[in-house]
Structure formats: structure tokens, C-alpha cells
Amino acid sequence: MVANGSCVINMMCDLVDGKGDASIIEKRLTTHDRFKDKIEYIPINEKLIPPGPLTFTLNIMKYVKDERLANDFADFVCGTEGQEIFEKHGFTSIYSARGLELIERFGVKDV
Numbered sequence: 001m002v003a004n005g006s007c008v009i010n011m012m013c014d015l016v017d018g019k020g021d022a023s024i025i026e027k028r029l030t031t032h033d034r035f036k037d038k039i040e041y042i043p044i045n046e047k048l049i050p051p052g053p054l055t056f057t058l059n060i061m062k063y064v065k066d067e068r069l070a071n072d073f074a075d076f077v078c079g080t081e082g083q084e085i086f087e088k089h090g091f092t093s094i095y096s097a098r099g100l101e102l103i104e105r106f107g108v109k110d111v
Contacts, residue, residue, distance in 0.1 A: 008025070008026070008029065009032075009034070011023065012025065012029055012032070012034070012035055012039075013034070015039065016034075016035060016038050016039065024044070025041070026090075027041075027043070027090070028089055028090030028091075031089075031090070032089065055102070055106065058074055058077055058078070060074060078094065080095070083095055
């Protein structure tokens with residue numbers, strides 16, 4: 001299977017459903033409720049993995065259809081409850097000591 005989609009969760013569902021043989025995935029997906037105990041994984045030698053942290057951004061497009069809803073979602077993601085969900089799935093909260101250190105190091109000031 002060659003997956004050209006934009007959603008790793010959909011790709012993982014296809015793998016679990018037997019539509020593919022192998023994939024390189026983030027380790028956090030091995031503990032995801034939908035995939036836990038349904039896949040086997042082999043860790044990649046850490047020497048082959050780029051040094052972290054790997055970051056991502058949350059953006060609201062200028063052509064968004066419902067700007068208020070988009071802003072509410074962004075507020076949720078950046079809020080306490082959203083950050084707790086991210087931490088549960090292996091991400092570093094922007095409010096944790098490590099998160100604050102990374103924000104300072106990378107110069108992100110709009111959080």
C-alpha cells in the first residue's frame with residue numbers, strides 16, 4: 001500500500017484492516033486506543049532519527065468558513081483541556097516545564 005493521504009490515523013486504520021503490510025509511524029500511535037494491541041512494531045535505531053523536538057503549528061486559514069468556530073477550536077487546543085489530551089497521546093504540553101523551555105528556545109511568543 002502506498003498511502004498518499006493527509007491523515008496518519010486513516011492510514012493506520014487501513015493497516016489494521018489488512019490493507020497494507022508495513023509503515024513507519026510515530027511511536028505514540030502504538031499506544032493509541034484504536035491501534036493498541038492490534039499492531040506489532042519494531043523500534044527504529046535512535047541513531048537514524050533526527051534530533052528532537054519535532055514541532056507543529058496550529059493555523060487558521062484566511063478563507064476559513066467559520067472563523068469563530070476555528071478560533072474556538074484553537075483556544076481549546078491551546079487551553080488546559082486540549083493540552084492534557086495532547087500529553088495523554090505523547091506530546092509535550094506548551095504549559096509544562098519542557099514546553100515552556102521549548103517555546104523560549106524556539107522564540108514562539110504567540111501561545
